[in-house]
Amino acid sequence: MKYVLPVVGTVAAVGLFAFSTANQAALAVEKPSYSDTFEQLDLFADVMARVRSDYVVEVEDGELIEDAINGMLQSLDPHSSYVNPDDFLRLQEQTSGRYVGVGMEVTQEDGYVKVVSPIDGSPAKEAGIKSGDYITEIDGKTVLGLSLTEAVNIIRGETGESVTLTIARIDEEPQDITLIRRAVDRAVVTHEIKDGVPYIRISQFNEKAAPGLVEAIAQLRRDVDGKLPGVILDLRTNPGGLLDQSIKISSAFLDGGEVVSTRGREGADQQSYTAEPGQLLKGVPVVVLIDEASASASEIVAGAIQDRGRGLVMGMTSFGKGSVQSLIPLRGGRDGALRLTTQRYYTPSGRSIQGTGIDPDLFVSSYPNDGEDHTRMSEADLPNSILNEDAEEIVDDSVTEDGVTDDTTEDAAEDEMIIDYPPEGFVIQDDHQLQQAIALIKSGDYDQRLAELQN
Amino acid sequence: MSPKQGFVLAGALTASLIAGWSYAVPPKPIDAPSFEKLQIFADILTIVETKYVEPVETQALIEGALNGALAKLDPHSSYVPPTTFTEQRKAARREYGGLGIEVIMEGGLIKISFALEEGPAFAAGIRSGDFITAVEGESILGRDLDEAVEGIRGLAGDPVTVTVLTPDQEPRDISVMRAQVRGRAIRHRVEQGLGYVVLESFNNTELTTDLERALEILSEELGGEIPGLIIDLRGNRGGLLTQSVSVSGLFLDGGEVLSVRGRKDIDTERYHAEAGELLPDMPIVVLVSPGSASAAEILAGSLQDRGRAVVVGRRTFGKGSVQSVIPLPGNKGALRMTTQRYYTPSGKSIQGRGIMPDQLVSALDDNGELRRRIREDSLPNALRNTDTSDYEEIYDDVMFPPETFPIDEDFQLRTAVDILKTSRYQDLLNAQSDLD
Structure with a gap:
């Protein structure tokens, strides 16, 4: 099975989800026959039958069941959802990273559509739509x-x-923006030389990400005419994407070894993903830029580079x-597909970043410390987001240890966070x-800072 | 009304206002296989049960599914889980341990505005108009109403000592045994020589009885006859259909109160007032607000359509x-589902439109508030009305409180009193029939 790490809270918004038919047989075998399940299904069928016969207006069965499926999956977590057959077809076309739209990743907040980030080079980006914008109406009709x-x-x-x-933006009058839809080709990797320092930005982990990175590195090598003095890998506002792409991207920086491991419900189906031996950027200093909107596959890459001591975050x-x-896929995709949270992932040092995120080695803010809240929504803020297992364990510990709290290193780090x-x-x-990333690579302090972190 | 189902015209926005509960509907045979997509649902449920990253409760999944499906139908349909269903049935009876008194704050003391005849306070000689100055020897002075009432309430069977002051008498300590008392569904008082009743909701099965009794008391207090009555339905979000019909019936001499219609016209049921009217010649003003919904709109609508009352306030x-509310077999909670629309005697549906008052009166200054109200037609997935003719409040017709009007006084109530005491009442009634 191919795993996907969908973009933040996005439901089929950008079309970046892999699919496969490999797992259907295995699932069918594991079907449990809990009597409770049948009892509950009876209840469900009973209610549906009553709605069909007695609701004040006629109801379309298919819609009713689809709404039920969505209701069920939304009660699990913000990333599980049902993909109906139409959307599934579209999804298949889009795995390549190409689709027709206006080009933005969106989520939902207070009933409104909220822009997570506009895609580089898309109609949305060109029209000046920004991260954090709220979409209140589409073609004059409310989204509520x-x-x-x-x-x-x-x-x-x-x-x-x-x-x-x-x-709608905070402190601004709502404005209407008209966009022309077009095929948004997701040039997800861009590169340039910034003040003499090679810079690579990955905006999303679709199937074009890893090939794009290889190409970008080759191009940068030509640009600087030889050895790269360092590389800034910008994963800011990158909401994630395909798991296998995050492994391949990490392989450019790591010489074999673990990138990430995943674990399912019982911990039984643990799987470790390793980098390919040999690395494209051997000996090149790496600074990875992340922010509050770097999610999922971005966090895998940043976490692997951090845990393996390969670069500074x-x-x-x-x-x-x-x-x-x-x-x-359900019945080979004829019934659509189920996007379901099946695993957690762990960085090479064994930590889960669910709800906590990756702390950078060097905290640098884009915004001045003006007392205003520039923080964005994080996973822990999403409704029904699953808890970090470590957080659950900490709660248990405090009970058994009679309220004696152990100052964890994490807490200490927080105190010292500058x-x-x-x-x-x-x-x-x-x-x-x-600017700070460029300055760090130019200053020659990089090796010392990295060494400090190892100790 | 159908003897099988309990109809509820419940709160406009939340399920927690359900009070009506009556009889179980026998389960119908289920022809589940005809649901083409039910199999997909079952498949997904099975996959979630085996594959989800954490163990899952099937019951919670089904609840999520039912809520997902029902919320999409309209804002008033929902699944009521077993525990909530039990709680709601208890709440419908509204029983608490207390003394059976209604109180207000006056001069820093608790004043008894009404003592239920069947309550323990009444039995101990406490009457409307008495004051409570202390509870368990501790003075009430300096406490707010909630704090003061908190000390009076308690477990049924536990005694509480209150210091009672009847005007022109010495204060006395009275020990009263708290009892399970039914909260009254209404409040009443004499307002400038007129009768004034507040109906907070239609959730109480004793509402009509309480109202009848309040009218008797008002009649006595006003010297044998109520010269005019104000029925305050502002903020009343509805409740039981049966209660709206029986309250309307108090003021109407037979005839239709409302009709309800299901999916097919053939399902139409008509509800009639009983023959004979309680107080035939008494003028009535019904006060309404944008928060008046459902059963409150039935009462206002039927009295208006039948020319029995003048409606004053803001569009409902x-x-x-x-x-x-359909109980599900096997103690599985209940399904609360929209099954019918209702129509006022003139055949109008108020869905998304509301009742338009005969005299528009704003409670507040002209501050643009008229345009910012949550109404049924602004709720997501609300049912649409087939009648789309223009039905907006005409701004120029709205009476606003004059600038000098004291902020802590009730301009709408004041206007209702003025209307009842002048010829405007008859003018407004005449205007109703002109329109018809």
């Missing part, structure tokens, strides 16, 4: 009452068609999505985090 | 649907 999937389906459409989004604590979703804020008058668009 | 919420 729509599920995220429904809203996304309305925003999407055919090439050349236009869609008008009403965008800079920025702010990441989103904290430590779960893996499987895309399970955040580097941009100086007064710094223009936010100048990107303080990136 | 507009919930024109009836929910049935």
